[in-house]
Each structure stands twice: as C-alpha cells, then as structure tokens.
Amino acid sequence: MGKHNLGEFEEIVLLTVAILHGEAYGVAIIDEMESRLERSVSIGALQTVLRRLEDKGFLTSEFGEATKVRGGKRKRFFTVTSLGKTTLREAKEQRLSLWKAIPEIALND
Amino acid sequence: MRSHDNIQPSKFWLRFFRWFCRAEYKEDIEGDLLERFEANAENHGVQKAKRLFKKDVLKLFRPSIIRKLEGNQKLNYYGMFKHNLLVSYRNFLRYKSAFLINLIGLSTGLACTLLIYLWVTDELSVDKFHKLDDQLFQVMLHHEESGTLNTQEDTQAILAEALEQEVPEIEIGLQATPSFWFGKMPLTTSEKTIKASGRFAGKRYFELFTFPLIYGSATSALVNKESIAISESLATSLFGNPEKAMGQNIKWQVLEFSKDLQVSGVFEDVPANSTEEFDFVLPFDIFADMLGEGKHWGNYNALTYVKLAKGTDVDQLNEKLAPFVKEKAPKSNVTPFVRPYSDKYLYSNYENGVQSGGRIEYVRLFSIISIFILLIACINFMNLSTAKASRRTKEIGVKKAIGARREALIWQYLEEAFLMTFISILVALVLVVLILPQFNVITGKQIVFQLSSNLLILLFAILVITGLIAGSYPALYLSGFKVTTILKGKIKNSLGELWVRKGLVVFQFTLSVVLIAAVLVVSKQIEFVQNKNIGYNKENLILFANEGKVTENLDTFIDQLKNTPGVINAGGTQHTIISGGSYTTDVHWPEKNEDVQTRFGNMTVTYDFIETLGVDIIEGRSFSRELTTDISKLIINQEAVKVMRLINPIGQTVRLWGKDMQIIGVVEDFNFSSLHEPITPMFFKLEDQRMMNILVRIEPGQERNTIDRISKLYKEYNAGFDFNYTFLDQDYAIQYASEERISTLSKYFGGIAIIISCLGIFGLAAFTAERRSKEIGVRKALGASNSNIVRLLSVDFNQMIVLAILIALPLSYFLLKSWLDEFAYHIDLEIWYFLLAGLAALVIAWLTVGLQTFKAAKANPVKSLRSE
Numbered sequence: 001m002g003k004h005n006l007g008e009f010e011e012i013v014l015l016t017v018a019i020l021h022g023e024a025y026g027v028a029i030i031d032e033m034e035s036r037l038e039r040s041v042s043i044g045a046l047q048t049v050l051r052r053l054e055d056k057g058f059l060t061s062e063f064g065e066a067t068k069v070r071g072g073k074r075k076r077f078f079t080v081t082s083l084g085k086t087t088l089r090e091a092k093e094q095r096l097s098l099w100k101a102i103p104e105i106a107l108n109d
Numbered sequence: 110m111r112s113h114d115n116i117q118p119s120k121f122w123l124r125f126f127r128w129f130c131r132a133e134y135k136e137d138i139e140g141d142l143l144e145r146f147e148a149n150a151e152n153h154g155v156q157k158a159k160r161l162f163k164k165d166v167l168k169l170f171r172p173s174i175i176r177k178l179e180g181n182q183k184l185n186y187y188g189m190f191k192h193n194l195l196v197s198y199r200n201f202l203r204y205k206s207a208f209l210i211n212l213i214g215l216s217t218g219l220a221c222t223l224l225i226y227l228w229v230t231d232e233l234s235v236d237k238f239h240k241l242d243d244q245l246f247q248v249m250l251h252h253e254e255s256g257t258l259n260t261q262e263d264t265q266a267i268l269a270e271a272l273e274q275e276v277p278e279i280e281i282g283l284q285a286t287p288s289f290w291f292g293k294m295p296l297t298t299s300e301k302t303i304k305a306s307g308r309f310a311g312k313r314y315f316e317l318f319t320f321p322l323i324y325g326s327a328t329s330a331l332v333n334k335e336s337i338a339i340s341e342s343l344a345t346s347l348f349g350n351p352e353k354a355m356g357q358n359i360k361w362q363v364l365e366f367s368k369d370l371q372v373s374g375v376f377e378d379v380p381a382n383s384t385e386e387f388d389f390v391l392p393f394d395i396f397a398d399m400l401g402e403g404k405h406w407g408n409y410n411a412l413t414y415v416k417l418a419k420g421t422d423v424d425q426l427n428e429k430l431a432p433f434v435k436e437k438a439p440k441s442n443v444t445p446f447v448r449p450y451s452d453k454y455l456y457s458n459y460e461n462g463v464q465s466g467g468r469i470e471y472v473r474l475f476s477i478i479s480i481f482i483l484l485i486a487c488i489n490f491m492n493l494s495t496a497k498a499s500r501r502t503k504e505i506g507v508k509k510a511i512g513a514r515r516e517a518l519i520w521q522y523l524e525e526a527f528l529m530t531f532i533s534i535l536v537a538l539v540l541v542v543l544i545l546p547q548f549n550v551i552t553g554k555q556i557v558f559q560l561s562s563n564l565l566i567l568l569f570a571i572l573v574i575t576g577l578i579a580g581s582y583p584a585l586y587l588s589g590f591k592v593t594t595i596l597k598g599k600i601k602n603s604l605g606e607l608w609v610r611k612g613l614v615v616f617q618f619t620l621s622v623v624l625i626a627a628v629l630v631v632s633k634q635i636e637f638v639q640n641k642n643i644g645y646n647k648e649n650l651i652l653f654a655n656e657g658k659v660t661e662n663l664d665t666f667i668d669q670l671k672n673t674p675g676v677i678n679a680g681g682t683q684h685t686i687i688s689g690g691s692y693t694t695d696v697h698w699p700e701k702n703e704d705v706q707t708r709f710g711n712m713t714v715t716y717d718f719i720e721t722l723g724v725d726i727i728e729g730r731s732f733s734r735e736l737t738t739d740i741s742k743l744i745i746n747q748e749a750v751k752v753m754r755l756i757n758p759i760g761q762t763v764r765l766w767g768k769d770m771q772i773i774g775v776v777e778d779f780n781f782s783s784l785h786e787p788i789t790p791m792f793f794k795l796e797d798q799r800m801m802n803i804l805v806r807i808e809p810g811q812e813r814n815t816i817d818r819i820s821k822l823y824k825e826y827n828a829g830f831d832f833n834y835t836f837l838d839q840d841y842a843i844q845y846a847s848e849e850r851i852s853t854l855s856k857y858f859g860g861i862a863i864i865i866s867c868l869g870i871f872g873l874a875a876f877t878a879e880r881r882s883k884e885i886g887v888r889k890a891l892g893a894s895n896s897n898i899v900r901l902l903s904v905d906f907n908q909m910i911v912l913a914i915l916i917a918l919p920l921s922y923f924l925l926k927s928w929l930d931e932f933a934y935h936i937d938l939e940i941w942y943f944l945l946a947g948l949a950a951l952v953i954a955w956l957t958v959g960l961q962t963f964k965a966a967k968a969n970p971v972k973s974l975r976s977e
Contacts, residue, residue, distance in 0.1 A: 025137070025141070026137065026138065026140075026141035026144075027141050027144045027145055027148070030145075042164070042165060042168040042169075043138065043141055043142060043145065043165045043168065043169055044165065044167075044168030044169040044170070044171055044174065045168065047134065047138055047141075047169065047173075047174060048171060048173045048174065051134070051173055051174075052173065063136075063137070069144065069147070070140040070141075070143045070144040070147070071139065071140065071143040073136050073137065073139050073140030073143065074136055074137060074140060075137060075140060075141075076136075076137035
C-alpha cells in the first residue's frame with residue numbers, strides 16, 4: 001500500500017493532466033474533464049486541487065509563453081512528476097487487485 | 110483579438126479577484142478566467158458569460174486561493190519587534206541613570222494613579238449597592254429662612270405616607286430615623302446587655318434597601334410592632350449564633366422608653382460603603398408612638414425615602430412636589446424635592462437651594478492630581494529621551510542610510526516608550542500591593558486590591574495613553590532627522606525643540622508649585638479649624654449617654670457626679686454639642702418680620718450645664734436653682750441678640766412654642782454644631798428630664814482615676830451596661846477626620862509630584878553637564894572658576910523655575926481661594942504661603958541641579974579634554 005492516498009477528484013485531475021501530456025493548463029483540464037466525464041468543474045475547485053497536488057509533489061508547473069489571447073496572461077502548464085506517476089500506478093494496481101479478488105458471481109446480476 | 114468593449118468581464122469582479130488572490134497564482138488563474146469568459150461569451154452570449162464569470166470568481170474565493178493576511182511578502186514584523194526590544198534593552202543598560210529616573214518617576218506616578226483610582230472607585234461605590242439604586246430617592250426639604258434656602262434632610266414623619274398615597278409616581282414612601290440620633294441604645298436579653306446603634310424604619314425598609322437578610326423575609330421583618338431585625342454580628346454577640354437569634358426576646362431601651370421585642374430578621378452586616386451604619390432596625394411605629402403628638406407638618410423628625418416608578422422624570426416630579434407641603438400646611442416654609450439616595454454621600458452640600466458639590470470635589474481633586482502626577486512623569490520621559498537624542502543620532506543615521514523608513518523609527522521609539530511603561534506598570538503594581546495597607550490606614554478605608562476586569566482595562570488604557578504621550582514626541586522628533594546632517598555630525602538643536610523642552614519643565618514645575626502651595630494651605634486650614642477658639646474650653650470634657658436607670662434619677666445622679674473627686678462640674682443636655690441638635694423656627698419677638706423665618710438652635714439643658722461647658726455669660730445671669738421660675742426663662746447667644754435686634758436683651762420677652770419666655774442672660778457666641786457651619790442664633794432652655802447626654806468637666810492630670818470613679822457610679826445605676834464615654838476634643842477631631850485624611854493624602858501626593866519633577870530636572874542637569882563637558886573643560890583650562898561654571902550651567906534652570914513660580918502663584922491663589930471659601934471659618938490667604946511654596950520649589954530645584962553642576966564643575970578638565 002502506498003502512503004500517498006489520492007482522493008477521487010485528485011485522482012481524476014492527475015489522470016487528466018497525464019492525458020493532456022504537456023498541454024495541461026487550467027481551462028484545458030476543465031474542458032477535458034467536462035467532455036470526458038460530463039461533469040462540470042469550477043476553476044476554484046480545480047485550482048485548489050492543482051495547488052494541493054503540487055504541494056504534495058505529484059505535479060510540477062511552469063509558465064508558458066505569453067500570448068495575445070486571455071488578456072495577455074501566461075498559461076501555467078502542469079506535468080505529472082515521477083512521484084505522481086508512481087502514485088497513479090499504485091492506485092491503478094490497487095484497484096485491479098481489488099477487481100481481481102471479486103468472485104465472478106458477485107457481479108452477475 | 111476579440112476584446113471589444115462590450116465583451117469584457119465585469120471590472121468589479123475582476124478587481125475583487127485581483128484583490129483577494131495570492132500573488133503567485135494571480136496571473137495564470139486570471140488568464141484561465143478570461144479564457145473561460147471569452148469561450149462562454151462566444152457560446153452562450155455575453156450576459157451569461159458575465160454571470161458565469163462572477164460565479165467562477167466567487168468559487169475561487171476559498172482559503173487555499175485567498176492571500177494570507179500578513180500580505181504577499183513575508184515581512185519580518187516579529188524580527189523588527191525583537192530587534193527593537195533588543196535596542197531598547199541595550200539603551201536602558203547604556204544610560205542606566207536615565208533609565209532609573211524614568212523607571213522611578215513613571216512607576217511612582219503610576220502607583221499614585223492606581224491608588225487614587227482605587228480610592229475614587231471606592232468613593233463612587235458608596236450606597237450604590239442597593240438593587241433598586243436607580244429608583245431609590247430621598248426626599249429633602251428646602252427651608253426658606255431669612256430670605257435664603259436652607260436644605261435639610263430631616264422631614265416630617267407624616268410626609269412619607271402622604272406622598273405614597275397622593276403622588277402616583279411614588280410607589281413606596283418610607284420613613285426612617287438616622288442611626289446617629291439615639292447613639293448606642295442598650296439591648297437586653299435574658300443573659301446580657303449590649304449597646305448598639307440602631308434606626309427606626311418603615312415596614313418596607315428591607316424591600317427598598319436591599320441589605321441581604323440571612324433569616325427572615327424582607328417583606329415581613331418589620332411588619333409587626335414587636336419585631337426587631339438585627340445584624341449578623343449583633344446576633345452573634347447576643348446569642349452566640351445567628352441561627353439561634355430568630356424569635357428570641359430582646360428588651361430595648363432609650364431615654365424613658367423601653368419595649369420587649371422579638372427578633373424577626375437577621376441581616377448581613379452593613380457593608381463599609383454604606384453611609385448609614387447600624388446594628389439593628391426597629392419598626393417605625395415604635396418611634397411614632399414616642400413622638401406622640403409631635404407628628405405634624407411643622408415638626409421634622411424623620412428621613413423620608415421613596416421608590417419612584419420606573420422612567421419617572423425627576424425634574425417634573427420635583428416641580429410637582431414643590432407645593433406639596435404648603436398645600437397641607439399653608440404657613441409652612443418648606444419645599445420638598447427628591448434626589449437619588451446614592452448622591453447623599455458625594456453631593457451633600459446645598460447652597461441656597463442649589464446643589465453645590467460635597468465630597469465629589471475631593472474625588473475630582475484627586476483625580477486631577479493623579480493625572481497631573483502621571484503627566485509630570487511622562488514629561489520626564491519625553492525630556493530625557495529628546496535630550497538624549499544627540500547621543501543616538503548615529504544609530505538613527507545608520508538605520509536611515511540602510512533604508513529604514515520613518516515609520517519604522519517611529520515604531521521603534523514608541524516601542525521603547527511602551528516597554529518602559531510596561532515595566533513601570535509592573536513595578537507600580539508591586540508598589541501598590543506593598544503600600545495599600547498603609548494607604549488604607551491613611552484613608553480609613555478597607556480597599557482590597559484585586560485585578561478586576563475594570564482594572565485590567567484601566568491598566569491597558571494607561572499603558573496605551575502613557576506610552577503614546579511619553580513616546581510620541583521623542584518618536585516624531587527623533588525620526589525626523591535628516592540622514593546627511595546626522596551622519597556629518599552637524600545636528601543642531603533647533604530652537605523649537607529647546608522651547609518645547611523648556612516649556613515642559615516650566616509646566617512641570619508650575620504643577621509642583623501649585624501642589625506645594627495647596628498642601629501648605631490645606632494643612633494650615635485644618636490646623637486652624639482644630640485649634641479655633643470655639644467659645645469654651647473643649648479639653649477635659651467628657652460626654653456620655655443618659656440611659657438606663659440614670660434616666661429616672663438624673664438629678665440625684667448628677668449631684669453624686671459632682672461630689673465625685675476629680676469632677677469639677679456636670680450637667681445634662683438634649684443636645685449633642687458637636688454634631689448639632691434640634692432647632693426651631695417657632696420663636697417670635699415684637700419686631701419680628703413674620704414673613705421671614707429664622708432658625709434658632711435649641712439647647713435644652715439642666716442646671717449647671719452652662720457652667721460645665723464653660724461658655725462666658727456676658728450679660729445677665731445663668732439658670733439658678735434658687736429661683737423656681739427659671740423654667741420659663743431663656744439664655745440666648747450674641748448672634749440671637751443681633752438677629753432679634755435687641756438693644757437691651759435682659760428682661761425682654763419672646764414667644765417660644767406659644768409660651769412667653771423671658772431672657773435672663775446672654776452668652777458669648779460659641780460653636781454648638783459642626784465647624785463647617787457658621788454660628789447661628791440659639792437659646793438655652795431649662796428642663797429637668799429627657800436629657801440625651803451628660804457632660805462632665807474633670808480636673809486635668811488624673812483623668813484615668815476620675816473616669817474610673819464615674820464609671821463605678823454609673824454602674825451602680827446601670828449594672829451590666831458598658832460605660833461608653835467620649836472626650837469632646839476627640840469628637841471634634843473625628844469630625845475633621847475626613848479633612849485630616851485629605852490633608853495627609855495631599856501631602857503625600859504633593860511630595861511625590863515634587864520628587865518626580867526633581868527627578869526630571871536632575872536628569873536634564875546631568876545630561877547638560879555631560880554634553881557640555883568639553884566646553885567646561887576648555888573654560889576651566891582657560892581659567893574659569895568652579896562658581897563660574899556652576900552659574901553657567903544653572904542659569905537656564907533658574908530661568909525656567911522662576912518662570913514656573915511666576916505662573917504658579919496666581920494660579921494657586923485662585924484655586925485655593927475658591928477651596929477656602931467653602932469653609933465658614935477659614936484662614937486668610939497670606940502672601941508668605943505662596944512665597945514659601947515658590948521658595949521651596951526653588952531650593953529643591955537648586956539642590957538637585959546644583960549637585961550635578963557642581964560635580965561637573967569640579968571634574969578634572971584633563972579627563973574631558975583628553976578623549977578623542
């Protein structure tokens with residue numbers, strides 16, 4: 001068992017950042033999550049989780065180039081750190097091992 | 110670029126976001142917000158986009174996004190605070206004398222302020238403890254006499270009932286007698302007799318005055334005419350235990366009256382902050398029986414207290430009450446009015462019907478003194494800090510050069526002042542705790558020191574105010590230096606600064622001189638009052654109550670007294686001699702203007718009383734046993750002769766209480782009531798019974814033995830009674846105890862003010878001498894003598910002190926004149942009081958300054974010139 005437990009929303013955010021691979025900044029993450037999961041996400045909720053994941057060391061971030069859109073403000077791109085990757089993998093394996101342990105019969109309706 | 114004017118998000122919400130967001134998140138989140146807004150505007154229209162933008166901003170308003178309170182940068186407030194403390198501490202160590210002067214000055218000043226605060230709160234709390242305080246009023250009467258209004262608290266015994274029945278605003282009307290009227294009255298149980306002071310009071314006394322009852326109920330304790338309520342300690346001394354007291358029998362006695370009573374209530378001992386002190390309460394009905402036919406609108410024989418309905422307008426009520434008595438008794442000269450019961454203690458004086466202060470003046474006086482003392486101590490701090498400034502310019506210069514802003518320096522000096530004040534407050538608290546027992550002895554109070562929330566608030570306020578006053582000027586002044594000038598060492602003392610410092614010293618000394626003059630005059634006045642010729646020799650006179658079996662055999666008792674070795678003479682009187690007695694306006698003489706009422710003191714006495722008291726008869730004769738008709742004769746005082754305008758008083762007839770009385774003698778004016786009151790007309794009237802007190806003049810030298818003999822004689826009549834007597838001169842002293850205390854207190858506080866002021870100029874003198882040490886060295890090297898140097902250094906101080914004295918003298922003259930005018934007999938203000946005060950200040954100042962300058966002048970010039 002890994003010592004870094006991820007919350008459900010944290011895990012989703014982390015996964016989405018990984019999906020976007022190098023293109024993950026605030027609005028892109030929200031768009032991705034909204035289109036894939038059909039759930040609406042506020043900037044506030046997302047930013048809070050992003051900063052928390054960054055504090056925990058699962059994510060790093062850096063500013064991109066300034067563009068003329070978005071009022072000339074730079075984007076902050078997030079990438080998953082190796083710790084983040086390990087944690088994601090651990091989480092996945094935990095789930096899998098749990099899935100495997102379920103007897104066939106239990107899931108048949 | 111899509112940013113047209115109309116597709117901009119709301120400025121307000123954007124600004125709000127920028128205001129609360131952490132700086133490090135600001136840029137990219139704002140970008141996200143704008144990007145979302147633009148996308149939304151395209152997809153859903155501008156209105157909806159704006160709404161969604163607002164929603165996004167509000168959802169961002171959460172702890173992890175909001176910036177920290179301290180600001181975006183981590184400022185080192187704590188670090189600066191610590192640094193300032195360290196600098197202050199080093200400064201204290203470096204300038205130990207200045208630190209000590211400040212510490213001693215501020216902490217004694219603060220201790221004085223705290224003591225005065227305790228005293229003032231105690232004074233203000235008197236009589237305030239009754240639950241109904243805001244509704245509890247006392248009815249007073251203005252008497253119109255000889256064209257002026259004379260205000261008295263004695264009222265008609267029937268007034269209370271009439272008020273309660275006829276005036277709707279008055280919910281309860283209650284009569285009572287003051288506890289001093291009958292002195293100590295003997296109470297006898299089956300086992301013992303104890304004398305205690307008591308008062309008569311109406312049935313609802315304990316409802317109105319909430320002295321807590323331990324046993325019995327407030328509503329019923331005084332309903333029964335055979336009941337008596339006693340205090341806890343009286344219950345203990347009578348029955349051993351308050352629990353056993355209820356229902357016990359007590360025989361009460363005064364003059365020729367006595368009654369068997371049952372204990373119906375035990376109340377907690379009356380607290381020290383009550384103006385009425387008593388050990389037991391009797392139903393007023395007993396007193397009403399004693400008065401018999403004396404209850405009418407012309408007799409003033411009770412106090413009246415009322416409970417007003419909530420929200421009563423007192424001014425309106427007083428207007429309504431004014432004609433109340435005159436409607437009942439058209440010939441009456443009195444106008445009733447109500448005043449809060451708790452004002453009795455502090456606002457007791459009335460002048461021609463108008464409230465004119467009282468003890469509250471002392472409360473104000475001392476409050477002002479405490480502020481003065483604190484101010485003087487603050488001035489020391491200000492002067493010493495600014496004077497020291499030249500020694501700290503390098504520090505300020507370097508700090509400024511490194512980049513310290515002015516605010517930081519202001520904070521530094523304020524912090525130093527606060528630290529100083531804080532240390533002083535701690536020292537002051539210790540001082541207060543140490544001094545308090547002695548202070549209680551001086552003030553005659555029982556103040557307990559406890560850190561109440563009020564006191565803590567006060568301490569905090571003092572800390573802030575003193576810190577600000579003491580620290581603000583140095584802080585503003587020192588922080589204002591220009592870097593370049595300081596570091597070049599060209600700092601010059603501006604004229605303004607010098608003036609401020611001099612002005613402060615002058616102010617300080619003005620206060621001190623005023624205080625010295627006040628202390629001198631107050632103590633002179635009190636001495637004068639106590640040694641005033643009161644018209645008879647008050648030494649070797651003893652006074653005791655006529656009570657028990659003595660009452661029935663007064664003549665025999667007095668005869669036996671006179672035959673007792675050591676006794677010169679003895680007589681009885683209904684008067685108390687020193688605190689006043691009864692009076693009447695029912696005196697008529699042929700030329701009297703009947704519209705004007707004149708009050709006559711009534712001193713009803715036995716034979717030989719006048720001789721015992723020793724007042725001089727200047728015309729006519731005294732009462733004589735040989736002539737049986739003397740019962741219808743009067744002896745009057747000179748003032749009465751003057752008021753009645755009698756040219757040849759002896760043999761004239763006046764009508765007193767409807768009877769013709771002949772004047773047979775005139776005595777020299779003498780004091781027969783408080784010395785606060787001027788001598789009024791009075792008469793002696795002869796009677797042979799119902800005397801309250803017995804006065805005995807004894808031979809000086811063997812008082813002890815004589816009193817033992819008198820006591821033995823007394824006990825032959827009143828077995829089981831204690832023989833309680835007082836010396837008349839001591840009674841006088843007690844009357845002036847409060848002035849005496851004020852005088853002692855003012856001496857202490859005056860002394861402290863002077864000491865603190867002197868500490869200040871001591872510090873300044875030391876500083877000046879130190880700063881000018883090079884100059885002194887050069888002057889001495891060039892041949893100046895010691896006295897030259899001393900003169901040089903002290904000329905400034907002399908100017909300041911002389912100026913202070915010049916300001917203080919007229920000021921103190923006016924202040925003291927108005928104080929003295931309150932006394933019927935007072936000293937004249939003589940110029941030498943003020944000269945003495947001024948001279949004292951001058952000499953003290955010279956001594957302090959001289960000590961320093963002389964030391965500086967004597968120093969070897971080589972030492973001061975060799976350095977550098």
